[in-house]
Amino acid sequence: MSPTPEVPANSPFTLHNIPFGVISTSSNTTPRCASAIGDHAIDLGILFQKAEPDIMLGKPAPYQDFEQVFRKQTLNAFAGLPSDLRSNVRRFILDSLLNNTVPFEAFLPLDTVRMHMPMQIGGYSDFFCSLEHCQNCSPMTGGNIPKNFYYSPSVYNGRASSVVVSPDPIRRPKGVMYDTGGKEGNPIYGASLKMDFELEMGFFVSKPVPWGQSLDIEKARDHIFGFVVLNDWSSRDLQAYEMTPLGPFHSKGFATSISPWIVTLEALEPFACEPKHNHDSTTFEHLRWHDRAKGTFDIRLTAKLIRNGITYDLVESNLRYMYWTPYQQIVHHAAGGCGLKTGDLLGTGTISGEKQGELGCLYEATRDGNSKLQFDDGSELGYLEDGDEIILEAWCGDGEGGRATIGFGHSRGKLLPSI
Template sequence: MSTIDSTLTSFIDIKADSDFSIHNLPYGIFSVAKDSVRRAGVAISEHVLDLSVLETEGLLSLQGGPYFDQPTLNAFIDSGPDNWAHARTTIQTLLSSDNATLRDDAELQKKVLLKQADVTMHLPVQVPGFTDFYSSKEHATNVGTMFRDPNNALLPNWTEMPVGYNGRASTVIVSGMDIVRPSGQLKPNPDERPIFSACKRLDFELETAFIVGKGNRIGQPIAVDEAASHIFGMVLLNDWSARDIQKWEYVPLGPFNAKTFASQVSPWIVTMEALAPFSTACPAQEPKPLAYLNEKDSDSSFDIILSVELLPEEAETATVICKTNFKYMYWSMAQQLTHHTITGCKVEVGDMMGSGTISGPTPDSYGSMLEIAWNATKPVTLEGGATRSFIEDGDTVIMKGYSEKDGIRVGFGEVRGTVLPALDFNFNE
């Protein structure tokens, strides 16, 4: 755990509730309006600091660079922890209130500080592979209670290993993109053949994801006590899910088309260095994990406050329908990464690993509409009186997350997606 330097302040005006303080400095990829050139920046208050300009001006020089006049962050991430640390220190120094280099140079500020409202954000990394875990005990218990035996909600392997599946990297998308309602096979009547239809039970899953910062060689697992050094940072993740497609297809091999249409992430990667002061203990694990999953550091989770808001098309105000916390996760990111590689599986820089739905112990902390409305038996009442059991066309789902301690806030911004109607398939033409 690192400490927060509360004396560090910026010459930029930063509101107390801003996710993007000088203690954060998350990385993203942006382009200016009517400009297709993508490059790297960090978020600070309501601004984007253009790192490619800092490189050009000789104010940010990293070994093996330049790295930031590129359409993804992969090369910078791959350059290693020494460059990560040097970049962070340099950027903090340039933005600090007692450094004149940028503070007193109005022309330079015009070049490097852009309004977030004036830029377009893009997927921050090229994602070679996407894996989604299932690591919230509360979520797994809720789902098992609904669809199996309430007295044996967890399958026997769940408390022995981080369960997960390999998803589709090709449909990892950035916040702000619309979601087309998926269509596929549904089986509404158990005594009849399946039908082809638009999904009728579209859901969100409140998750985070970590970005692999250092890969491994095929055949060489990553040890659990070394796993943290292989993680660059985290994003928010909405793992959109078609529950009715999933119900019919998931036996015997698990999720497939119900999960392949969209996995939506926030545009800013919050680094593990920025999150370090907010580390906390994982929940007690019983039985004790096998030796290869047994961590020496008990503080391998993070106190990240998370929420979900639902905004219907016709509404003026969004309704907060979930408030939870990442610290409820049963399996840590280190355990997930180690288990993923224990057979010798190779992971690569930019790989994204979803946490699985993050649910807490109370109904208002459940991380999916499936749980919040308890499989459509307890519809949710929104501001204005509308109700929801699942997500409808025109609805916008907004997820937010931040950590806060001693008056210092480190946040993720948001991941936002609006649902469009399903495509009109006519198989008779």
């Protein structure tokens, strides 16, 4: 056994967090499940090899061999377990840390591990659920806010094959666009010239929803494993060509980056809060969340740009700004009977606020590149250039009122030239 490592003051991975991810090391290249504390990963296969989970976890039925669950190369087997059983596992990990009973060999410095995709993703869907984002984008696309935005969450199916884990680099895509870069002109094929990021959260499905069935919103919590930071990279010139008649395709389907550590719903419960928007008058009953005080989460998100070794602050927003919340999103997704499987990923959509510094993408913040962001060193930003790196972060709590800070780590990606 080994004393639990001290947690640095600025660490996102505190004792209040206990996130889950998948790691490998140079000495053991096989991916396996882990948690994180401070600057260390915890190899959960080793922890549960030394434990007696049938005693520690109250002999769950059916019995689970947690050593084998956590030696798998994704978290799907764990995420698919009942929520109360996952809660017991999380409590056991926390108690082991508090009681200094984690084996020494289970602690691995984070700077020595490689992070992998935490879940096997069968399906990926991305929402369009920020009223402020919609208000800012509509004038540039030549229309008003669609009436249906106010009645149900808007969503499209993305490409699960293009989801990558931070810090994998991103390749500038090629596709068809108009030679004007906007909605009119002559179609041409080539590398996108209007590369953008989108500041989002993503959340993974835990308990499946069988095909042909819907989901009661009061049970939505049982179907969400946890959250990651998500960057839905976007090509705005390809998107302008594709939006009519069927919407985004290559402009969104080439890459989506997520942070590698999943923060559980249980860790986020102390940060439950009331959503910014109240739209009960237009909300269908199956989408009505009756406990508004706990309808979403107070999660602060930031976006930074690294260009030529210099870091620039771009955005600070909050998940509670969303018009439609994650609970409403997952219920609406299931409402058509498509079914949801363990490991499916849902993106919240761009998270924007009212102010200039709260706009969750460059398309909004620069008015489609026509009003470039100006920085103190005299540089400016319209759209992303090759070599630019985007870093997204998310945090809960400020250390006040007994709500200890937890974080999600980074979703970062560097833009590479097209090939």
